[in-house]
Amino acid sequence: MNVFRFMLHNHEQVLELTLEHLRLVGFSTLLAMLIGIPLGIGIAHWPRFNKPVLATANIIQTIPSLALFGFLLPVPWLGARADRLAILALTLYALLPIIRNTYTGIRGVDAAVVEAARGMGLTESQLLFQVELPLAVSVILSGVRVAVVISVGLATIAAAIGAGGLGEFIFRGLAMVDDRVILAGAIPAALLALLADFGVGWLERRLQPR
Amino acid sequence: MQPAATSPVIEFLDVSYRVADTQVLSGFNLQVYGGETLVLLGRSGSGKTTSLKLVNRLLTPTSGDIRVKGLSNKDADLIRLRRGIGYVIQDVGLFPHFTIERNIGLVPKIEGWPEERIRVRVQELLQTVGLEPGIASRYPHQLSGGQRQRVGVARALAADPEILLMDEPFGALDPLTRDELQREFLLLQQRLHKTVVFVTHDLREALRLGSRIALMEAGRLVTVLAPEDFLRSTDPLAAAYIRAFGEGLESAANRGTS
Ligand SMILES: Nc1ncnc2c1ncn2[C@@H]1O[C@H](COP(=O)(O)OP(=O)(O)O)[C@@H](O)[C@H]1O
Numbered sequence: 001m002n003v004f005r006f007m008l009h010n011h012e013q014v015l016e017l018t019l020e021h022l023r024l025v026g027f028s029t030l031l032a033m034l035i036g037i038p039l040g041i042g043i044a045h046w047p048r049f050n051k052p053v054l055a056t057a058n059i060i061q062t063i064p065s066l067a068l069f070g071f072l073l074p075v076p077w078l079g080a081r082a083d084r085l086a087i088l089a090l091t092l093y094a095l096l097p098i099i100r101n102t103y104t105g106i107r108g109v110d111a112a113v114v115e116a117a118r119g120m121g122l123t124e125s126q127l128l129f130q131v132e133l134p135l136a137v138s139v140i141l142s143g144v145r146v147a148v149v150i151s152v153g154l155a156t157i158a159a160a161i162g163a164g165g166l167g168e169f170i171f172r173g174l175a176m177v178d179d180r181v182i183l184a185g186a187i188p189a190a191l192l193a194l195l196a197d198f199g200v201g202w203l204e205r206r207l208q209p210r
Numbered sequence: 211m212q213p214a215a216t217s218p219v220i221e222f223l224d225v226s227y228r229v230a231d232t233q234v235l236s237g238f239n240l241q242v243y244g245g246e247t248l249v250l251l252g253r254s255g256s257g258k259t260t261s262l263k264l265v266n267r268l269l270t271p272t273s274g275d276i277r278v279k280g281l282s283n284k285d286a287d288l289i290r291l292r293r294g295i296g297y298v299i300q301d302v303g304l305f306p307h308f309t310i311e312r313n314i315g316l317v318p319k320i321e322g323w324p325e326e327r328i329r330v331r332v333q334e335l336l337q338t339v340g341l342e343p344g345i346a347s348r349y350p351h352q353l354s355g356g357q358r359q360r361v362g363v364a365r366a367l368a369a370d371p372e373i374l375l376m377d378e379p380f381g382a383l384d385p386l387t388r389d390e391l392q393r394e395f396l397l398l399q400q401r402l403h404k405t406v407v408f409v410t411h412d413l414r415e416a417l418r419l420g421s422r423i424a425l426m427e428a429g430r431l432v433t434v435l436a437p438e439d440f441l442r443s444t445d446p447l448a449a450a451y452i453r454a455f456g457e458g459l460e461s462a463a464n465r466g467t468s
């Protein structure tokens with residue numbers, strides 16, 4: 001197999017680009033969780049903001065990724081470094097599944113359980129941290145899983161603006177019309193996506209409430 | 211009960227509650243005295259649940275006032291108020307991710323009781339509600355409906371509140387289990403003398419458990435009567451209830467625990 005001989009021959013670069021890829025996906029997912037989970041909790045408790053927040057996240061998701069990278073390019077601090085820009089763009093894409101699932105997970109907690117908790121005198125934060133979040137955690141994580149899988153794929157496009165990652169092989173291979181080079185980027189990316197899907201899925205099952 | 215001699219533990223003072231354009235409660239006045247079991251009886255939609263939720267302030271009245279132990283609910287600390295009131299609902303609402311022990315011990319725990327005292331208290335409560343000690347380590351989904359509601363009662367009693375609010379607690383149980391829990395409730399109440407507000411639409415249950423029955427209809431209090439007087443009442447609504455429930459009510463009203 002030519003592809004694997006090529007990858008073996010360039011294994012240092014494959015490793016380097018894979019790590020770069022992981023860094024883009026890791027940082028952006030973390031940021032999206034830090035923003036998305038509190039937002040999801042927020043709209044679960046103040047349903048008034050539910051529509052505008054979800055609609056905004058939805059609209060962001062519909063912007064073609066190449067266009068979003070392009071839009072963000074002229075922004076001063078961001079545009080200075082391609083990886084910053086890529087992480088921001090990936091974060092924006094990852095928001096929707098995380099916000100939506102956090103919202104769904106918390107709204108899905110049995111109303112009787114919430115009523116009993118309030119009635120027995122739990123504070124709102126005790127209710128959130130001891131009841132709502134533990135019961136919603138597997139739904140939230142399944143949103144994270146979707147976000148990671150999307151990010152792994154989208155992050156290949158970040159190479160177009162020079163942010164690195166496995167997309168470098170793909171774009172180079174396209175320019176060289178060389179399948180081996182394209183696949184040297186595509187195969188590790190696909191494996192990363194599968195691995196992330198499996199890993200978060202495992203965590204999701206581990207944390208599943210009874 | 212000597213209503214005149216003592217001051218009420220719970221007092222509704224001209225309470226109204228409306229939501230959107232529905233008048234759910236109007237001109238509601240009621241006193242509940244220490245150690246009695248006051249039953250709110252009425253058809254569904256008559257405002258029973260709303261009345262209960264006004265006591266522990268899951269709802270706030272549109273006008274009027276509710277006093278608990280002499281203190282207006284408006285001035286009470288919400289969390290302290292609720293921790294001093296046990297709350298039991300038909301759907302129980304046990305925490306599915308907690309063991310029975312953690313379910314019952316949650317309020318003591320957040321009140322900062324030491325672990326050992328909580329453990330002892332949980333065992334004591336399991337016995338009180340007629341459950342075997344081994345159940346403590348199980349999860350709610352491993353229990354029958356009757357066992358779950360017993361745990362619900364134990365959880366409400368955990369921090370030894372003076373007041374218990376019970377919203378059709380036995381309504382979802384099969385007749386035999388319901389009968390059993392009603393009997394145990396009477397025994398429990400003979401021992402603990404809590405101030406209980408008990409909601410039901412079942413006249414038989416009201417006669418059996420109540421020291422007084424407050425009859426509600428369309429958000430209004432129709433009349434408050436002792437069980438024996440309820441059976442003799444000339445009030446048309448009370449009479450309609452008695453007709454609907456048919457024969458054999460006298461035996462329910464003599465409050466036997468057999
Ligand atoms: N949030 C609400 N919005 C609209 N109507 C309500 C709301 N809460 C209660 N109601 C109405 O108030 C009435 C009394 O409700 P409730 O206190 O639950 O009665 P009960 O417990 O006696 O069945 C019902 O007709 C119900 O439809």
Ligand SMILES: [Mg+2]
Binds near residue numbers: 258259260
């Ligand atoms: Mg009700």
